Amino acid sequence: MSTTPDPEVLLPMLRRKLVILSGSDAGRSFSLQVRNYRLGTDPACDIVLNDRTVSRQHLSLEVREDRVLARDLGSRNGSFCERMRFRELELRMGAIVRLGATELKVVPTEVREHIIPLSSDTWFGGLVGGSRRMREVFTLLQRLAAGDADVLIQGETGTGKELCAAGIHAASPRSRGPFSIVDVAGITPSLVESELFGHVKGAFTGAHSERPGAFEQADGGTVFLDEVGELPLEFQPRLLRVLEGRQVKRVGANEYRTVNVRVVAATHRDLEADVKAGRFREDLFHRLAVLRVTLPPLRERPEDIPLLVDTMLERLGRPPSALSEQTRALLEQYPWPGNVRELRNVVQRVVNLGEQALPEMSASERARFTSVELEMPFKEAKERLIDGFERDYLKNLLERCGGNISRASREAGLARLYVRKLLKKYGLHASKDSE
Numbered sequence: 001m002s003t004t005p006d007p008e009v010l011l012p013m014l015r016r017k018l019v020i021l022s023g024s025d026a027g028r029s030f031s032l033q034v035r036n037y038r039l040g041t042d043p044a045c046d047i048v049l050n051d052r053t054v055s056r057q058h059l060s061l062e063v064r065e066d067r068v069l070a071r072d073l074g075s076r077n078g079s080f081c082e083r084m085r086f087r088e089l090e091l092r093m094g095a096i097v098r099l100g101a102t103e104l105k106v107v108p109t110e111v112r113e114h115i116i117p118l119s120s121d122t123w124f125g126g127l128v129g130g131s132r133r134m135r136e137v138f139t140l141l142q143r144l145a146a147g148d149a150d151v152l153i154q155g156e157t158g159t160g161k162e163l164c165a166a167g168i169h170a171a172s173p174r175s176r177g178p179f180s181i182v183d184v185a186g187i188t189p190s191l192v193e194s195e196l197f198g199h200v201k202g203a204f205t206g207a208h209s210e211r212p213g214a215f216e217q218a219d220g221g222t223v224f225l226d227e228v229g230e231l232p233l234e235f236q237p238r239l240l241r242v243l244e245g246r247q248v249k250r251v252g253a254n255e256y257r258t259v260n261v262r263v264v265a266a267t268h269r270d271l272e273a274d275v276k277a278g279r280f281r282e283d284l285f286h287r288l289a290v291l292r293v294t295l296p297p298l299r300e301r302p303e304d305i306p307l308l309v310d311t312m313l314e315r316l317g318r319p320p321s322a323l324s325e326q327t328r329a330l331l332e333q334y335p336w337p338g339n340v341r342e343l344r345n346v347v348q349r350v351v352n353l354g355e356q357a358l359p360e361m362s363a364s365e366r367a368r369f370t371s372v373e374l375e376m377p378f379k380e381a382k383e384r385l386i387d388g389f390e391r392d393y394l395k396n397l398l399e400r401c402g403g404n405i406s407r408a409s410r411e412a413g414l415a416r417l418y419v420r421k422l423l424k425k426y427g428l429h430a431s432k433d434s435e
């Protein structure tokens with residue numbers, strides 16, 4: 001019997017490329033073959049980078065048919081993946097690796113990477129943020145604010161959707177016109193129609209006089225429709241008409257009026273799911289979603305927290321020293337389900353009431369902040385904190401992966417060797433360690 005595999009059942013080999021996301025070489029990409037590559041500033045490297053914070057021989061990439069292994073070559077500034085320094089790592093597709101000021105990732109060749117250049121600003125309107133995610137958002141906002149197209153802003157509660165809309169208006173050619181806010185979720189359904197489109201005298205009980213709606217009031221400016229996903233289905237065709245023809249008809253009136261408005265809408269809901277479930281009209285969704293901005297939750301960009309905290313203190317008229325290093329470290333660890341709004345409220349409370357106003361953390365999070373740690377030198381306390389995080393992370397990872405190291409290392413994007421080392425460090429045991 002032949003041992004040669006049937007070519008029909010061989011998986012097509014995955015073609016990959018390396019994409020440089022930031023640093024002096026941002027925008028360059030290299031297709032990868034099955035072989036080893038050396039990355040660094042040395043002209044003898046296979047992939048030569050121009051970033052002076054990258055070492056001459058910084059990283060090697062061992063590209064195999066089924067995986068890519070990255071190894072730091074003893075670089076001066078280290079190699080990082082998801083904020084963790086590594087020596088050796090099995091690279092998950094799309095995981096961002098940082099060498100000095102250069103960020104890169106490996107993606108399938110078929111994926112056309114849409115690289116958004118990072119804004120050099122760390123703010124847009126009232127929004128601040130220095131993370132890659134927010135600087136991408138700022139680039140997008142700067143570009144679209146200059147135009148006149150309608151915009152849909154998506155993001156969890158407290159991620160700054162309203163600030164974002166106000167920033168778009170302020171940076172747009174309409175900035176001298178009115179900015180009118182309609183909180184769709186906050187209006188009783190029976191009044192939504194008249195709030196948006198206005199009414200004529202006697203249109204309904206209580207309509208004592210004629211009144212323009214939000215679109216007419218914002219003529220020459222911008223209407224911000226907050227929580228547009230809450231708009232009752234029956235009124236959605238009327239909103240579509242405004243978006244398509246800038247035409248509004250007051251409740252009880254016969255004729256349409258033309259308005260000159262830009263519509264910026266926001267939602268914390270998954271509107272695509274709402275469309276599938278029949279709660280939101282598909283045509284309206286497509287019309288709204290031509291230009292979409294997604295504000296990432298704060299837990300996905302904790303590196304923004306120090307800048308946010310400093311900005312909040314400044315807005316409160318307080319110096320950066322108003323919060324201790326320990327409090328700041330704690331704020332950086334908290335998952336912030338209420339996003340930046342919750343962070344702002346906590347900073348305000350802590351400044352006024354002291355550290356007892358810090359949010360409640362889960363038992364494991366709190367365990368890392370025993371009073372002993374709060375009295376330790378900062379560096380030591382921080383190390384303890386990281387140890388706590390690694391231990392919790394690994395325990396959870398192993399549980400998820402049924403104690404299988406291979407799966408765990410794949411899921412975490414860490415080399416098996418490194419996972420084993422960490423398990424040993426924390427006295428944890430895997431039930432299955434293939435190899």
Ligand SMILES: Nc1ncnc2c1ncn2[C@@H]1O[C@H](COP(=O)(O)OP(=O)(O)OP(=O)(O)O)[C@@H](O)[C@H]1O
Pocket residue numbers: 126127128129155156157158159160161162163164226268308311340341342344
């Ligand atoms: N990136 C940011 N920079 C500075 N402040 C921010 C940022 N994001 C949010 N905030 C603050 O958080 C508060 C909430 O922001 P905003 O009301 O814009 O959020 P939202 O997404 O519209 O929330 P919701 O969905 O609950 O209406 C604001 O008062 C603002 O001070």
